[in-house]
Amino acid sequence: xxxxxxxFLESEGHDVVNHGPHxxxxxxxxxxxxxxxxxxxxAEPDSLGIVLGGSGNGEQMAANKVKGLRAALCxxxxxxxxxxxxxxxxxxxxxxxxxxxxxxxxxxxxxLATPFSGEERHARRIAMLEAYEAEGTLPPLP
Numbered sequence: 001x002x003x004x005x006x007x008f009l010e011s012e013g014h015d016v017v018n019h020g021p022h023x024x025x026x027x028x029x030x031x032x033x034x035x036x037x038x039x040x041x042x043a044e045p046d047s048l049g050i051v052l053g054g055s056g057n058g059e060q061m062a063a064n065k066v067k068g069l070r071a072a073l074c075x076x077x078x079x080x081x082x083x084x085x086x087x088x089x090x091x092x093x094x095x096x097x098x099x100x101x102x103x104x105x106x107x108x109x110x111x112l113a114t115p116f117s118g119e120e121r122h123a124r125r126i127a128m129l130e131a132y133e134a135e136g137t138l139p140p141l142p
Contacts, residue, residue, distance in 0.1 A: 001094075031062045033051075034058075034062040035065070042090075048092075049090060050094065071090070071091035071093050072091070073095075074092050077106050084115065085122075086119075
């Protein structure tokens, strides 16, 4: 799936930076690659990223360890859209064992094309997450 997504994104005019691995190895350690990809996205405020794994779960968890970054595990186009629109996610995580190539392309296209809505309720919730990340401040109870 990786090679197909890279070719697909380049054909759509996107600048693709592949942080590896460049070949499938069931024994590799995904944090080695995912953390580098997530750090690169975090360093460029207008960039978005894609991480791939068997299920996508561990990859999403690893990417979410990078300060200031939100990654979303997606398995359909609606989740990809909501991840951007409501959560301002900057990384989409996909499971290679659970996602066929056509669906992966559709989710990535949706994720990249969807802007954050900026709606007040979503911005408020993100601010709560950011305050917790920065200072450990829990949001007040209602």
